Each structure stands twice: as structure tokens, then as C-alpha cells.
Amino acid sequence: MTHDLQTNPDFLFVSRHHPEQLQCGTFTLPNGTRVDVLAPGIIQFEPTTAASDDIVLSCGVHGNETAPIEICDALVQRLLRGEQTVCQRVLFIFGNLQAMNIGERFVEENMNRLFSGEHSRGPGLVNAERQRAKLLEQTIADFYAKGTGQRHHYDLHTAIKPSQHEKFAVYPYRADGDYRQEWLRFLAACEVHAVLLSNAPTNTFSYYSAAQFNAIAFTVELGKVQPFGQNDMSRFAAAETAINQLVCEPQPPWPPHQLQDFSIYRVNQVILRQQEDFRLGFGDDVPNFTAFNEGDVLAEETGAIYKAQQNGEAVVFPNAKVALGQRALLTLIPAGQDDFVVPNGAVST
Numbered sequence: 458m459t460h461d462l463q464t465n466p467d468f469l470f471v472s473r474h475h476p477e478q479l480q481c482g483t484f485t486l487p488n489g490t491r492v493d494v495l496a497p498g499i500i501q502f503e504p505t506t507a508a509s510d511d512i513v514l515s516c517g518v519h520g521n522e523t524a525p526i527e528i529c530d531a532l533v534q535r536l537l538r539g540e541q542t543v544c545q546r547v548l549f550i551f552g553n554l555q556a557m558n559i560g561e562r563f564v565e566e567n568m569n570r571l572f573s574g575e576h577s578r579g580p581g582l583v584n585a586e587r588q589r590a591k592l593l594e595q596t597i598a599d600f601y602a603k604g605t606g607q608r609h610h611y612d613l614h615t616a617i618k619p620s621q622h623e624k625f626a627v628y629p630y631r632a633d634g635d636y637r638q639e640w641l642r643f644l645a646a647c648e649v650h651a652v653l654l655s656n657a658p659t660n661t662f663s664y665y666s667a668a669q670f671n672a673i674a675f676t677v678e679l680g681k682v683q684p685f686g687q688n689d690m691s692r693f694a695a696a697e698t699a700i701n702q703l704v705c706e707p708q709p710p711w712p713p714h715q716l717q718d719f720s721i722y723r724v725n726q727v728i729l730r731q732q733e734d735f736r737l738g739f740g741d742d743v744p745n746f747t748a749f750n751e752g753d754v755l756a757e758e759t760g761a762i763y764k765a766q767q768n769g770e771a772v773v774f775p776n777a778k779v780a781l782g783q784r785a786l787l788t789l790i791p792a793g794q795d796d797f798v799v800p801n802g803a804v805s806t
């Protein structure tokens with residue numbers, strides 16, 4: 458029997474706009490690739506030959522971060538049409554379909570704070586984002602359980618703010634301290650040359666896969682948010698090529714790892730908003746990774762002044778409007794070879 462996607466390979470369009478019409482199930486492409494349509498926005502490909510890697514590519518966990526969604530959408534369609542063939546097991550996840558449809562980061566709740574079981578804590582599975590996060594966790598668990606290869610998970614995003622590093626990645630905390638430099642090769646091929654080392658557990662998607670399944674996992678920020686169709690895709694060309702090579706070439710031709718190609722940062726201060734009058738010491742237009750000098754005021758509130766503790770201390774993810782007790786700002790200091798095992802501060806984007 459022919460599957461609908463063999464005549465109309467626009468998997469994401471059907472998932473977003475006619476999810477009730479999506480035909481779930483398994484079929485085989487003429488080139489032998491096995492395709493499992495698991496749910497709206499979730500599709501898996503398996504090659505005919507043994508795979509060395511089990512790769513999760515997720516995008517659209519924030520619905521308005523369009524460029525990675527467009528890259529994955531196009532790749533899924535090429536795979537379904539047989540124009541490209543996977544040589545690894547690959548699970549594509551288009552995270553928040555409803556948020557994509559309204560062009561927003563999320564509908565009710567930031568999904569990238571709902572993993573590692575957070576979806577079921579507090580009020581429980583009260584909204585679509587919490588239910589979806591639970592489904593995505595289970596899907597990844599099943600995917601890795603059926604594979605025997607090296608596990609990867611690249612959770613692809615674009616940043617809201619401008620950044621001194623247009624592309625950067627967050628390396629989730631690893632309890633074993635096993636931060637591997639060679640895993641940065643794929644990032645370099647994506648033209649990601651800045652990496653933040655996190656060292657505390659968090660609720661992000663990439664941390665879930667790293668912590669639960671020992672996957673090579675990163676949150677990858679590929680540039681700045683733009684509406685669908687308005688991305689300058691030339692800025693994403695390297696990432697698109699590297700992603701294609703990751704899933705379709707048994708030995709991707711990436712350059713050897715050189716730490717000097719990267720700006721590596723570790724967390725120095727985690728500044729929480731404790732008072733209603735919390736305010737940042739710099740303007741909204743200050744890009745991520747802007748460096749300050751020792752003594753510069755980074756934020757103030759009743760009872761506290763937060764200053765840079767050393768020259769070159771950089772700021773990321775500033776948000777003075779978070780709820781009381783939540784993180785309003787992270788500061789970073791340069792790290793290096795010796796710092797691949799790092800001090801305090803969870804990093805989540």
C-alpha cells in the first residue's frame with residue numbers, strides 16, 4: 458500500500474495544518490529506507506544497512522525559530538522523495554506545531570523548560586506544551602532503546618537577541634564531567650564557534666538526552682529569529698550542509714577539532730531577580746556575549762548591586778521581566794582546555 462507521504466511528501470505542512478489527516482505507520486521507500494510516521498511532527502528514518510549512529514534532530518521547540526524548522530522540513534522532504542538517503546537512524550522532531558502556526562515562541566508555556574519530567578510536576582499535564590514534552594521524551598526513549606549506535610541529539614534554535622557570536626551552542630551539564638572536545642567538530646562544520654559549558658542540571662530538551670541517555674547533545678543557536686520565509690538562508694548554508702552530511706554520509710568530511718577555533722565560556726554568575734524593581738545595568742539592545750569590565754554594574758535591585766567580577770565577563774540571556782526568583786542574567790568568563798569540567802550554574806536557553 459502506498460503511504461500518503463509517498464505521493465505528498467510535505468510532512469510538516471500536513472502535521473501543522475491537517476494533523477488529523479496524517480497517516481501514522483510504517484512504510485518503505487523505493488531505496489529501502491524504512492520510514493516510521495509516529496505522530497504529527499515526529500518522523501523516523503532507518504537505513505537498509507547497519508547504522509553507526511542514532512541521531513535526533515529537533516527544531517521548533519520554540520515555534521517562531523523558523524530557520525532550523527525550514528532546514529529540517531526540506532531535508533525530510535528530500536528523504537521522502539528519495540533525493541537523499543540516510544545512512545544513520547534519524548529521528549526528526551518538529552517540537553511545537555501550534556506555536557509555529559501562530560508564529561510565537563510558545564502558546565502557554567516555554568516548552569524548553571518542561572523536560573526531565575518537569576511537564577508533570579506542579580500543575581501537571583495541564584496544557585498542550587506539557588503533554589507534548591512528555592510525548593517527545595517517550596519518543597526519544599523508544600528511539601534510543603531500539604538502536605545500538607552512538608546517540609546524538611541536536612536541538613536546533615535561533616536566538617531572540619542579537620549576539621556577538623551569531624551562532625553558539627550550549628553544552629549541557631554532564632554529571633560525569635565528560636565534556637568531549639571532539640564532539641565539537643559537527644558544531645564547527647555548522648560554523649558554530651562559541652560554546653557555553655553548563656554544569657548544573659536543567660529542564661531543557663538537550664539536557665534530557667544527555668542526562669538520561671548519555672547522548673552527545675547540544676542546544677544549538679543558529680542565528681537570529683525571523684518569520685517563516687524571511688530567513689537569509691545563505692547564513693545557514695554551512696549548518697544545512699553539515700546536517701545533511703551528519704545523516705547521509707557515513708564519515709562526514711569535517712575538519713579535525715582545534716580548540717583554538719572556538720570561544721569556550723563557562724558560567725561565572727547566575728543572577729536571579731529577587732525584587733520587583735530589578736533592572737539591568739545595560740540597554741535591551743546590548744548583544745549576547747557583550748563583555749564588561751570588572752566593577753561594571755550589570756544589574757541592580759533593592760538590597761543588591763550585581764557587578765562584573767573580572768575584565769571580559771560577558772552577559773547572556775538577560776531578561777529583567779522574569780518571575781521573582783527566576784534567572785534574569787547569566788555571566789560568562791572565558792574557559793579553555795582545562796575548563797571542560799566547570800563550576801556553578803545551569804545554562805538553559
Ligand SMILES: [Zn+2]
Nearest residue numbers: 519522614615
Ligand atoms: Zn529557542
